[in-house]
Amino acid sequence: MGRNANGTWKDYIEITKPGIIFSNLLGTIAGFCIAARSMSASLSLWSLFLWTVVGTIFVIGASAIINNVYDADIDQYMERTKDRPITNGRISKGKALLFSSLLIVIGEVVLFTLVNRTAALVGLAGFVFYAFVYTMSKRVTVVNTEIGCISGATPPIIGYTAITGEFDYIALLLFIFMFAWQPPHFFALAMKRADEYKAVNVPMLPNKVGFQQTKVHILIYTIFAVAASLLLYFFHILGVWYLVVAGILGVIFLYRALQSFKYNEKEKEIAWSTSMFKFSIMYLTLMFAAMMFAPVFQ
Known part of the structure; x- marks a missing residue:
């Protein structure tokens, strides 16, 4: 300053x-x-x-x-x-x-x-x-x-x-999807930056409940986000090509979240959180692209 x-x-x-x-x-x-x-x-x-x-x-x-x-x-x-x-x-x-x-x-x-x-x-x-x-x-x-x-x-x-x-039910579905995607993204970042957040007394989840419980939260919200993404098909908003893309990306997102439980050493957990953080950005970008270009439900 x-x-x-x-x-x-x-x-x-x-x-x-x-x-x-x-x-x-x-x-x-x-x-x-x-x-x-x-x-x-x-x-x-x-x-x-x-x-x-x-x-x-x-x-x-x-x-x-x-x-x-x-x-x-x-x-x-x-x-x-x-x-x-x-x-x-x-x-x-x-x-x-x-x-x-x-x-x-x-x-x-x-x-x-x-x-x-x-x-x-x-x-x-x-x-x-x-x-x-x-x-x-x-x-x-x-x-x-x-x-x-x-x-x-x-x-x-x-x-x-x-x-x-x-603001109708489609707006609500978009809101739910976007809400659910964010915790896996930001909790992964909070794990990566846990020591920095602790040093400045910001009560982020990893420093309050530990990495293991944070990974559970990430998995729960990932399941929530993937399920919410599929609703745009099941509510007859976007068509089968969207379902295919959302389904494939969702499986990968869930796999990435589940991978976290293989690691118990802090160094490996932080490496995983960095990878999860980056993938969550790719996932959302591709999901938005699918929403932009996928045909409507027929």
Whole structure:
């Protein structure tokens, strides 16, 4: 801290967490594509798509900045976050909050005026849960991950409701799938970074119940996520090609989760958690691709 707080434009982009924006945006696009399946391409549809993407980017970026501001004091002690622009003083907290305020206002105005009210409300709910509810809970409760999963499950709903204008059972199925996918992903990361989280007194699951019970939680949520993914076929939303892709990916995801019980030494468990974390990203990316391109149920 204490450096000249005049960050570059790259620093301002970095504090919006572009990686998180990209992965969440895939979910938004997937939700949009599912809802738009029965519609023919038109200029108005592409315009709606563009504004949905723009609004979502701004809303997610705004919430990420607030999270960066709040966590700056502990980020300096963690290897993967110690060089963030707010943490090392390249951007002041005041400027970061001003930037966040600008982004959330623009994002919500775009969603409300150029998309629809429902998408804007879903985006606002995701922003509030991530920027405030999750961020504040992170240091006080071991269920902080599940709380964060609520906001993490909203991007596909923004995309879906951009078309439909309402939250229906398909939106609920997308929400359930996205909610269930996140704990295996973040619990694996928490295992990998267990010592760092312990050092800054963040009550992550591995440090509270141990690696063995964390692996049980990962398996349970993986089963939940795979089952939820198949509902998009069994509720007659996406067709048999989606079922094939989701089924194959689901079997691999479950196998990866079960693999964890072969290891009891910490070093091997951490190596497994790193692999599981990376695979969970690949799984979600491919699942979103299947949602985007698989034919509808016939």
